[in-house]
Amino acid sequence: MxxxxxxxxxxxxxxxxxxxxxxxxxxxxxxxxxxxxxxxxxxxxxxxxxxxxxxxxxxxxxxxxxxxAIPSKEAGILSLQGTSSAIGKELQTKIITKPYIAKWDDPFIFELSKDERESGCIKMERIRLINDVPVFYETTFLPNMNLSGFCQRNFENKSLFKILSKYYGIEIRGGRQRLRAITAQGTIAKYLQIKKNKPILHLERKMVTSKTNFSFYCSLYCNTNHYTLSGDF
Amino acid sequence: MxxxxxxxxxxxxxxxxxxxxxxxxxxxxxxxxxxxxxxxxxxxxxxxxxxxxxxxxxxxxxxxxxxxAIPSKEAGILSLQGTSSAIGKELQTKIITKPYIAKWDDPFIFELSKDERESGCIKMERIRLINDVPVFYETTFLPNMNLSGFCQRNFENKSLFKILSKYYGIEIRGGRQRLRAITAQGTIAKYLQIKKNKPILHLERKMVTSKTNFSFYCSLYCNTNHYTLSGDF
DNA sequence: CAAATTAACTTGTAATTACAAGTTGAAAAT
DNA sequence: ATTTTCAACTTGTAATTACAAGTTAATTTG
CATH class of the missing domain: 1.10.10.10 (Winged helix-like DNA-binding domain superfamily/Winged helix DNA-binding domain)
Incomplete structure (x- = not known):
């Protein structure tokens, strides 16, 4: 090349x-x-x-x-921030369902290109915990394009961004996000270990990457009781 | 030149x-x-x-x-977007309390510089309605620095951004935002015309401007039942 | 010694030339 | 008529040269 x-x-x-x-x-x-x-x-x-x-x-x-200089990374992307206590030490990632090949939901949360729809979808569910308390419940959707060995990788306590960058040369360039406040129900309440009808944040996000025509998506439920979603722009 | x-x-x-x-x-x-x-x-x-x-x-x-192409403006800043119906036509801004000079809340939602604290605060409360249904309840805080005649201006159905740009030459350069999901209580439920304990979104935002050391702030409650907060990054 | 000058750096702007590589539509071959 | 080829575009990459302009420190001057 x-x-x-x-x-x-x-x-x-x-x-x-x-x-x-x-x-x-x-x-x-x-x-x-x-x-x-x-x-x-x-x-x-x-x-x-x-x-x-x-x-x-x-x-x-x-x-x-x-x-x-140090690049202020992930500008605009909302990420977790502790409201008061120190953060960073006790962040864990737990895999609910390992990456597997599936069909795209129809309708999907964002519009998909023909290429994306035809290549199928890699799906994966994770929970993020801080001090052993679940804060995120996140479903990630990636188009199944040139990601050899992706499903076999170990994501436990690893950053998806870093894996995509390190092993596939994919960097996040931008994207789009949508936010809603909803009440916790069924599965989500269970995963986040909170009572039904507690308010939670629902974030849907599209990530556009450095690889042309390669975007990936996530749907994220966040318990903002102790931590907030925050970001620079 | x-x-x-x-x-x-x-x-x-x-x-x-x-x-x-x-x-x-x-x-x-x-x-x-x-x-x-x-x-x-x-x-x-x-x-x-x-x-x-x-x-x-x-x-x-x-x-x-x-x-x-059309540049997607205000990247990173979350703004309103209709989930399904057409948006843009029926957006109204209603003033709850006209701008008035006050003291900064203590503690304030963001850290303030000495200059900001000493100059005092211009406070203002507004509601945004779409098709006559309230969606935002917003409190804006500006440091009282070189904003002559600001309190006398008419903000009804006018954009604060545009007024700052047009009359004071102030442009938004960046900022920081924090998000939480909470349940509507008392005043907020009343202003947003929703039932108590309905989930709403609370957004706290700091805006850094082109004018050196001039930032302003807002605290915003949003009913995301029919519309979402969304933005590019 | 202190201030001013200067020389030796640095990045910024700009013209010129050359070829590589993707795109498109017209001309030629089938 | 359809396909193939090709010429004429387009932008991408890269070397070369030249001077302008900001920064710094050593040197000269008072």
Missing amino acids: KIPLYKKLHSILREHIMTGLYKEGDLLPSENELCVTHNVTRPTVRQALNELVREGYINKHHGKGSIV | KIPLYKKLHSILREHIMTGLYKEGDLLPSENELCVTHNVTRPTVRQALNELVREGYINKHHGKGSIV
Whole structure:
């Protein structure tokens, strides 16, 4: 396969930033230095750097250089946040049903392209717990396109985003989300271990990725009693 | 003033798209044509077009051309969307309490800077109705900084965003939002004309603007029975 | 010594050239 | 008439050159 030089350089530099070779606040090598070390010309280097700026990995300063930044990831995507207590330590992911190949629901929560409909659907149900208390009940839907070995993977306590990024080179580029407040009933109340008619949040989300025409979807029920859904934009 | 050629071209083309000279779906003149008509070279044209792509005004297709698109504005900000019926026509805004100067709640829903706390608060309560049915109950909090005549303005059926943009040159740049599902009680149930204990959505939002150190806030209760909160990211 | 200058960096803008690669429709072959 | 081929578009990638303009630190000047 033929990968453009600026894309190669871009992923090399991004890798160096992500692995910590270049740390936050560091000055990246100058454009001319990068030209020499990677044997390309300045327009090519600049194309790679512009991508990094766009993604938030660096900030450029006229006359000074490129400074490494931490990209504020998942902007706009709502994610969990503790209301008061510390969060992050005791987050668990429990698999209810492992990924399996199924038909798309009809009608589906979002409009599907012909390609997506024809390729079928990989479905998967998970619960997220904080301090052993269930907070999310999430159903994920992925089109069954070039995801070899996906169903065999172990998702227990692993991030779907990271797995898609690491093993399939798929990054989230954007998407659409819809929110409703509903009351917990039957299965959902059971999974979230709350009483019937308690208010919960229902979030339907479409994720558009870096892989052309590849989107995936999720339907998520959240008990917002102790934690909120929050996000930057 | 010295404005780069690619920026000039960029704003010319953006203007043409916004005024409708190039409509959605139209094919933009080719890069070489733009070179001739604007008397610049292709790298310059491409730089201008790349900006337009980044902003969502056009999509480029290898071998084909640049197709005009409508940028999905207010990305990340959740806004109202009808579930089925047509929306947009029958949206009303009703003022519950006109803007008035008050003290900030303590504690406030977001952390405030010293400047904000000292300047005091402009408070305002509104209800949004669709087809005469209340959907939002919204309290807005603005720091009382350089907003001369704000309390005297008429907000009935007017967009706060547009007023801030038009009369004060303030544009929304980003922000943070938090979501919870709760049950309607007392005042809120009354304003939204729903029964007690019905599930509603509570959204707390901080808006960061183009004016340095100027942010404003809102607390919003939404009946998501017939309409959802939705947004792109 | 302190201030001003300058030289040596940095990124920003821009023209020029060349070829690769996807798209489309007209011309040629079947 | 239908298919195939191809020429004429389009955008994508990349090297080269040149100068403008912001930043920094060493050097010169007062």
